[in-house]
Amino acid sequence: MLRVFNFFCFAVSAFACLALYHVSEQTRVARGELRTVRERIQQERQLADTLQAEWSRVADPSRLQQFAQADGAQDKPAIELSSTTQLPRRGDTLVADAEVRSASAVVTAPVTTAPLPPIFEAGR
Secondary structure (H helix, E strand, C coil), X not given: CHHHHHHHHHHHHHHHHHHHHHHHHHHHHHHHHHHHXXXXXXXXXXXXXXXXXXXXXXXXXXXXXXXXXXXXXXXXXCCCCCCHHHCCXXXXXXXXCCCCCCCCCCCCCCCXXXXXXXXXXXXX
8 A cells, every 4th residue: 555655646746747847848938938029029119219210300390391492392371270160161262372183193004014925935
């Protein structure tokens, strides 16, 4: 009876060791994945900071004003609407010298002709 009890205790301790090893292996894998995710998050934050700095440089009002003056663009009157009831009705003019155009645009697609593969090769 003592041998059976000793064998049972040995088997339980062996299964406990295997379970502990399995948990520690899962923990090691999870830590590696967590490290990878943290590195990716850090890279994305650095990229976002870079893009934000570039955007603040590109969207600088004085720089935009310089580009507008270089293109010969002139200030056009603008209307600020505070509610939808102030929207003009069909046929009403907003500003006397405002230029109104249709919002649709037609773009022709470039025609490309790729050489067709030969169906029959000479000599076969």
